[in-house]
Amino acid sequence: MMAKKERKNTTSHMRIYIRLHVQNGQGRFQIYVKNRLSSRRDTKELHIEIGMGSYGPSIEENLIEDAIHSRLEILRNIPYGHKHDAPFFVANMNQIVEQHQRWRNALPNIHPFYAVKCNPDPKLLRLLADMDVNFDCASLAEIEQVLKMGIDPSRVIFANPCKAPSALDMATRRGIRLTTFDNSDELVKIQKISPNLELLLRIYAQDNTATIDLGEKFGAHIEVAPKLLHTARQLGLKVVGVSFHIGSGATDPNAFVTAVQHAKRVFDYGELLGFNMQILDVGGGFEDNHFEKMAYPLREAISREFSKPITLIAEPGRFYASGFYTMVCQVIARRTQGSTENNLPDMLYLNDGVYGCFSARWAEDRVFVPTLIKPRDITMAVPREGMPSRYSIWGPTCDSLDFISKDVVMDQEIMVGDWLRFRDMGAYTTCVASRFNGFSNRYVVIYLGQKSEHAITRKRTSCREAGKQC
Numbered sequence: 068m069m070a071k072k073e074r075k076n077t078t079s080h081m082r083i084y085i086r087l088h089v090q091n092g093q094g095r096f097q098i099y100v101k102n103r104l105s106s107r108r109d110t111k112e113l114h115i116e117i118g119m120g121s122y123g124p125s126i127e128e129n130l131i132e133d134a135i136h137s138r139l140e141i142l143r144n145i146p147y148g149h150k151h152d153a154p155f156f157v158a159n160m161n162q163i164v165e166q167h168q169r170w171r172n173a174l175p176n177i178h179p180f181y182a183v184k185c186n187p188d189p190k191l192l193r194l195l196a197d198m199d200v201n202f203d204c205a206s207l208a209e210i211e212q213v214l215k216m217g218i219d220p221s222r223v224i225f226a227n228p229c230k231a232p233s234a235l236d237m238a239t240r241r242g243i244r245l246t247t248f249d250n251s252d253e254l255v256k257i258q259k260i261s262p263n264l265e266l267l268l269r270i271y272a273q274d275n276t277a278t279i280d281l282g283e284k285f286g287a288h289i290e291v292a293p294k295l296l297h298t299a300r301q302l303g304l305k306v307v308g309v310s311f312h313i314g315s316g317a318t319d320p321n322a323f324v325t326a327v328q329h330a331k332r333v334f335d336y337g338e339l340l341g342f343n344m345q346i347l348d349v350g351g352g353f354e355d356n357h358f359e360k361m362a363y364p365l366r367e368a369i370s371r372e373f374s375k376p377i378t379l380i381a382e383p384g385r386f387y388a389s390g391f392y393t394m395v396c397q398v399i400a401r402r403t404q405g406s407t408e409n410n411l412p413d414m415l416y417l418n419d420g421v422y423g424c425f426s427a428r429w430a431e432d433r434v435f436v437p438t439l440i441k442p443r444d445i446t447m448a449v450p451r452e453g454m455p456s457r458y459s460i461w462g463p464t465c466d467s468l469d470f471i472s473k474d475v476v477m478d479q480e481i482m483v484g485d486w487l488r489f490r491d492m493g494a495y496t497t498c499v500a501s502r503f504n505g506f507s508n509r510y511v512v513i514y515l516g517q518k519s520e521h522a523i524t525r526k527r528t529s530c531r532e533a534g535k536q537c
Contacts, residue, residue, distance in 0.1 A: 127515070131157050131393055134513045136443060138395070139486060154396040154419045155511040156492065160194060162390045166355070167198050170383070173362035177379040180224055182351055183209040185384030185494050190514055191391060192216060203351075203382040207234040214241055224348070226310070226382060228253060228269045228285050235260050247310050247348075249287040251298045258302040267310040267348055268295060270333060272326035274352070278316030278431045286311065289329045293336050300340050308346030308378070309333045315385065316431065317352040320364035327368040334373075346378045353386040355491075384494060391493030392512075394424060395440065398485045399463065412457035412474050415481055420462010420469040422503040424496035424510075428471055435460070435472050437487035439479065452480035464504040 134157045142151045170179055180203040181195050187209065192202070193216060201222040204210045213223055220242030228249040230238075238246075239261040246261075248254055249269040257264055271286035287295055299306045309330040313322040330347055337344045347369070353361060369379065400416035419425065427433040437460070442448055455476050462469035481487070500508035 127159060127161055130515050131159060134515060135393075135395055135440060135486075135488065138511075138513060139440070150511075152397065152399060152418050153507065153511065154394060154417075154424070155513065156392045156394050156497070158188070158190070158392055158493075158512050158514045159390065160190070160515055163191065163194050163387060164198070166387050166390070167195075167200065169358060170386070173359050174366065174381070177349065177365075177381050179383050179387075180226070180348075180380050181387055182226075182382050182384030183213065184498065186388040186391065186496070187212060187498055188391070188512070189216070191388065191493075195387065196222075200387075201380070203384075207231075207237055210238055210241060210243060220244065224267075224380070224382075226348070230256075232256060232260055239264065245307075245346075248295075249285055251295060254295070254298050254302055254304060258304055262302075262304065265305050265307045266299065267308045267346060268292060268299075268306060268333060268337075269310045269312075270326070270329055272311035272313045272322065272329070272350070274313040274317035274319045274322030276316075276318040276322075278433075279314055281312050281314050289332065292333045296333070296337050296340055296342070300342070306337055306342045306344070308344055308348065309337075310348035310350060312350030312382070313352045315352055316354055317361065318354070318357055320361050323349070323361060323365040324368045327365070327372050331372040334377075344377075346380065347373070349379070349381045351382040351384050351386075353381075353383045355386060355389055358386060388493040389491045392491075392496065394419075394489040394492035394496070396437070396487050396489065398481060398483055398487065401481070401483050412459050414461060415458045416461045416463060417471065417487070418463055419500075419506075420464060420471055422462060422464055422466070422469060423500045423506065423508065424492060425462065425471045426499050427495060429468070430495075435489060436475050437477075437489050439477060439481060440486040440488050449482060449484075451482055454479065456480050463506055466504070 138155055138157075142148075145151050167179075178201060180201040181192070182203045182205075183192065184205050189212075192213065196202075196216060196218055201224070202209075202213045202218065203224055203226045204213060205225075205227040210223060210225065214220065221244065223243055223245075225235075225238050225243050225246040228247045230246070230253070235246075235256065243264075245265050245267065246257075247267045247269045248257065254266075257266070269286050270292055271288045273280065296306060311326045311330060313326055326349070327347075334344045334347075349365060349369075396417040396419050398415050399418050402414040402416075404411045404413050421428050425435060428435065455478055457474060457476055458481060459473050460471040460475060462471060497508070497510055500510075502508050
């Protein structure tokens with residue numbers, strides 16, 4: 068749902084645009100103030116929350132529920148089959164289209180290169196490619212998957228600063244032209260194997276609020292950057308820009324501001340050495356919940372620091388993928404604690420855990436709170452306690468580290484055979500699932516159809532054409 072209101076002031080030549088976005092019961096106002104005599108657009112944002120009770124479930128929520136119940140109806144006919152014990156996903160293709168529209172509204176001149184590692188679902192990649200999203204690949208396998216889809220190599224960045232020699236050689240043979248580096252040994256390797264690649268110097272950037280600190284592993288500190296540029300010049304390599312990543316789950320927009328300022332210093336020094344510095348890669352770290360809060364300060368920082376046009380790209384992953392999947396798991400066992408001295412919650416055991424799709428529990432300290440899927444046919448309802456109940460939730464393996472949630476409150480009793488729904492399970496789930504303890508890491512995915520993306524499809528662009536100055 069979108070409402071738009073325009074007020075025109077003919078004296079000051081100002082126009083005010085107010086947009087209201089409502090998605091899954093969550094509301095967000097965006098207020099734009101534009102001077103008719105200038106191309107500059109100043110944007111302020113006010114966040115509001117609109118409860119589900121006011122609007123009820125969205126059409127897409129109902130479609131997801133329909134898909135879940137259709138799957139459960141099938142499984143009821145094979146109560147002891149292996150498929151009955153397997154979790155499954157419902158993929159909402161419309162969510163991807165809507166997220167891309169949000170990206171284009173907030174960062175219209177920064178071209179997204181989707182981080183394939185986040186979720187390499189082929190249908191997701193195809194939809195993104197059709198909407199002119201390019202691809203950030205960090206391994207040869209990811210490059211091969213994207214190229215087999217028919218994607219032109221110019222739409223791929225090999226965004227791994229530390230590459231195996233064989234991967235570097237094969238990527239070059241496949242036509243990849245752009246990659247990153249953050250150390251002198253990588254430059255020597257590139258000069259030996261792929262001297263014609265175009266290079267982005269990845270600099271250190273960090274948001275202390277980020278859930279995953281990528282700066283611990285990658286990124287040259289600003290003091291080291293001049294030396295690396297000198298080395299690249301001596302080796303006859305082609306540095307064309309700068310990249311950074313402030314960390315996954317970042318929430319402090321000042322981290323973007325600082326990173327852009329550092330990038331400008333590196334740009335200036337590179338140009339003094341004769342490099343044609345023209346690409347700025349602002350990395351990833353964008354989250355669904357506070358995307359606009361981070362995006363607008365980033366735009367403003369780029370506009371302040373870079374006066375001449377440059378190519379702007381980014382590497383979003385979970386911003387697109389997180390809401391793509393809804394996961395449905397079954398309670399395969401339950402252990403009631405009775406009256407214990409420590410008042411421990413009862414224990415639920417699911418058919419998936421941290422060695423499957425819930426690794427974010429230990430990797431990101433994510434808190435998972437499911438909802439019970441209730442039967443639509445009241446005659447199929449199982450008698451149970453209707454009072455709120457406390458549970459710890461565990462995975463199926465024989466490892467005591469395999470817990471999903473240590474203490475959650477459900478609105479009623481949960482029983483063996485119940486199915487639980489977990490939202491926002493599209494990022495770093497199936498792609499990191501293992502076969503530990505012999506459990507499967509293959510999952511059924513049910514895809515919901517998508518709206519036409521015709522309105523937001525553009526001419527295909529390469530890395531060179533991807534973005535222009537904000």
